[in-house]
Amino acid sequence: MSELRRLRYFLAVAEERNFTRAAERLHIAQPALSRQVRELERELGVELLSRTTHKVEPTEAGLMLLERGPALLDAADSLWRGVRGFADGSLGSISLGYGMSAGYETAPQLLLAMSEEAPGIEVSARVMSFADIVAGVAAGTLDVGLVRCAPPQQELVLTLLRLERQGLIVSRDHPLAQGGAAGGVDPAELDGVKLLLHARDHNPGHYDQIMDICAKAGAKPEVLVRGLDFDASYTPVASGAAVTIVGETGRVGLPAGLLWLPLVPATTVEVHLITRGPNRSPAIERLLKVAADTARQQGWLQPPV
């Protein structure tokens, strides 16, 4: 029945050409080994070893087993190792959803780190709307989400990944760009300014946080709702008719004529990885660990000075 063990036993004897030494190598007693090999021979119906009291030699059938047996054991080992890979998080697949806002730097960096630290884990990442990400993770169709201002929702586990400094995107011609452009912009200056934001429904936490920043500075901007599409909606900003607020990573790839001015005093938005509470697979645990390492190495969690 236990074919592979017996094969291992036989191979030890055939290699050592000696039952006693093979038994020591296998950490079993010699009689047990003797009987197991005999049993293997009985099952196969072939004499595998020609034994005299002082010599053990493989027969032809034994030689065949000696040649081809190790490959079988290796194949088995390889298979067990492969399966175990799923247990220790070195193998697996993860579906990740991230918002446009994380697409410029955070998500790519995380994916890069994963491909280096855990090449066995296949991460399929897609840009999705905030609502779809939250719903997907909650429903289990998505393993991990990467979002700004994650909702403090039951069942969802939030892992703070980054504190992203916020800033204003303004046209070079806009009044706010004229002031202390180098030093940044005080939210108080946003009073009455046309501010381009996603609809509150899209990500209430983020909307509220932005508005809260303004309110705390005593400013009441005039909100213009923009569609979900990002780049195309820059136009009101580009024309100087409005401004918008994005994270620091949004400054890369800005169209010519637009400036990113940090809010002063420094204001940050939290970027979280969200996962479903219990039953996280080893692969997901691994991703969270890689994410934490990446955040530390990149200084993502240090508040701006």
Next chain:
Amino acid sequence: MSELRRLRYFLAVAEERNFTRAAERLHIAQPALSRQVRELERELGVELLSRTTHKVEPTEAGLMLLERGPALLDAADSLWRGVRGFADGSLGSISLGYGMSAGYETAPQLLLAMSEEAPGIEVSARVMSFADIVAGVAAGTLDVGLVRCAPPQQELVLTLLRLERQGLIVSRDHPLAQGGAAGGVDPAELDGVKLLLHARDHNPGHYDQIMDICAKAGAKPEVLVRGLDFDASYTPVASGAAVTIVGETGRVGLPAGLLWLPLVPATTVEVHLITRGPNRSPAIERLLKVAADTARQQGWLQPPV
């Protein structure tokens, strides 16, 4: 421990996606199957199947096992089958020694039949002297011998393979060729004729049988001893100075000017396969069987009319 069995069990469940049906297929009870799969999961440290009371689905790790597992089982099966091949005589190797006298037809035919009937058996055949063949088989360095007039020796098992009709090789110019050449030669006519034979030491049985044939016919030939080399020693025969006696198969490839004239009344010499008594391997048994079939098909055992 019994990894392959558990793998088989798992595969059955994963394929059926149902423990109960898989258990039936495996001819074990469902609880036993359930526990074995659980045990496999515990050993591998991975959940292989995600079970709800009404659905069984492989996890990622389970899918991997489902993909690669069958190949492992096949490899194991193939190995067992291969080894068993040595038991049923479909695989093996045999060393065969045969005398020059069998080299013209008997041995080639036998080897041909073996390559067709038992291609898995590697027969390494060599021409050897009678003495070496007998000694080799007796000592176990040779598996099978193919000889004329095998010695009735203890430990050697003789298997009659062929009754070979004997005849005279004479020069076309020799007086014996002049008589009733078409009808054959009576041994009585050998009285006083120079007869080329191997030394008696070489194969006493054969020597004695030839002399016995002559003696029974009242003839006393004059024996010339020839060396072991066959072809080169035809010369005394070719020159017409002597004659020799060989089997019917010796007539093929006769040098021009030489005739093979059957002895009349028909006289045969026994050609045997010799093997060592006990412990014959299945491959050798197989060869003996193929040899018997060949002898029957070729009519080797029918006495000449």
Next chain:
DNA sequence: TCGGTCCATGCCGACACGGCATGACCGCAC
């Protein structure tokens, strides 16, 4: 001839395996 070495065998305890009975859970129908 004697001791050493090596494999085989007898006996026994531990444990793994499978069967049976039963429990727990889910989906479906009424």
Next chain:
DNA sequence: GTGCGGTCATGCCGTGTCGGCATGGACCGA
């Protein structure tokens, strides 16, 4: 909602396998 059928898990027990120990038996070399 309640009951029923289907499905997988668990508890318990008998049996067979495995390994250990002690010992036997064969062969080799001194």
